[in-house]
Amino acid sequence: MCPPDFFGVSYVINPWMQGETGHTDAAAARAQWTALKEAVARVAEVCLIAPHENLPDLVFTANAGLVLGKRVLLSRFRWPQRRGEEEIFRAWFEKAGFDVITPPPGPFFEGAGDALIDEARDLIWLGHGFRSDAAVAPFVEKLFGRTTAPLRLVDPRFYHLDTCLCPLPGGALLYFPAAFDAAARAEIESRVAPEHRIAVDEADAVKFCCNAVALGDALLLNDASPALSETLRARGLTPVALPLGQFMKAGGAAKCLTLRISGQSGERI
Numbered sequence: 001m002c003p004p005d006f007f008g009v010s011y012v013i014n015p016w017m018q019g020e021t022g023h024t025d026a027a028a029a030r031a032q033w034t035a036l037k038e039a040v041a042r043v044a045e046v047c048l049i050a051p052h053e054n055l056p057d058l059v060f061t062a063n064a065g066l067v068l069g070k071r072v073l074l075s076r077f078r079w080p081q082r083r084g085e086e087e088i089f090r091a092w093f094e095k096a097g098f099d100v101i102t103p104p105p106g107p108f109f110e111g112a113g114d115a116l117i118d119e120a121r122d123l124i125w126l127g128h129g130f131r132s133d134a135a136v137a138p139f140v141e142k143l144f145g146r147t148t149a150p151l152r153l154v155d156p157r158f159y160h161l162d163t164c165l166c167p168l169p170g171g172a173l174l175y176f177p178a179a180f181d182a183a184a185r186a187e188i189e190s191r192v193a194p195e196h197r198i199a200v201d202e203a204d205a206v207k208f209c210c211n212a213v214a215l216g217d218a219l220l221l222n223d224a225s226p227a228l229s230e231t232l233r234a235r236g237l238t239p240v241a242l243p244l245g246q247f248m249k250a251g252g253a254a255k256c257l258t259l260r261i262s263g264q265s266g267e268r269i
């Protein structure tokens with residue numbers, strides 16, 4: 001995670017940021033981020049990367065790269081406003097002993113914002129259409145030795161895959177179907193049995209319920225309706241609501257603010 005010392009909205013690269021320039025409250029953001037960090041720290045060790053002035057979105061560490069085992073495929077950001085983050089994340093990973101791989105020339109790739117590991121299906125879902133390019137899929141597949149299933153995103157509010165889809169422990173998949181084109185919905189339906197699909201409605205989706213961090217049985221998220229919370233509980237998961245409204249002004253919530261760097265089955269690589 002990255003402390004929110006320099007977090008704010010100072011440019012607009014997604015619809016959530018529209019009209020929010022200069023409207024974040026630093027103390028409130030710090031309190032929300034700290035509550036999330038403490039919730040993660042109850043289950044896992046939290047490593048920090050130093051914040052940088054003029055890189056307000058560095059707090060969204062999910063976008064650093066895709067980590068599997070001790071390998072990380074670094075991001076290449078679509079928007080110039082975020083490109084300064086790439087070398088900062090590279091330096092952090094190198095110092096931490098990761099094998100850092102640069103994406104092939106050409107396609108954009110926004111890390112674990114768009115590439116989600118589905119342990120139950122032994123595959124990587126890759127969101128594309130707004131930030132990452134589908135052209136990076138064969139490289140991801142070869143590098144990590146896992147089937148990589150591209151999914152086209154069509155709603156600009158759900159510009160990263162982790163804003164509208166979340167593989168859950170136990171094999172269920174939480175997702176907002178309207179964020180995907182028909183082919184992507186068919187792809188999800190062909191790979192995920194109906195009893196494992198949890199389709200959320202728009203009211204839950206805009207609360208970033210899919211932007212959830214699964215840690216053991218706990219599911220850390222900004223908010224979920226009573227009905228969705230009940231559905232999750234029935235599957236043995238405990239939704240933990242952690243308000244992250246300050247970060248939603250920039251288009252991110254719990255999952256975006258974290259990057260899992262160990263504990264995935266990538267250890268077999």
Ligand SMILES: NC(=O)NCCC[C@H](N)C(=O)O
Pocket residue numbers: 013014057060062063082112113114160162163250251252253255256
């Ligand atoms: N969805 C994510 O994984 N990260 C949120 C990134 C927010 C940032 N303002 C962006 O638009 O890139």
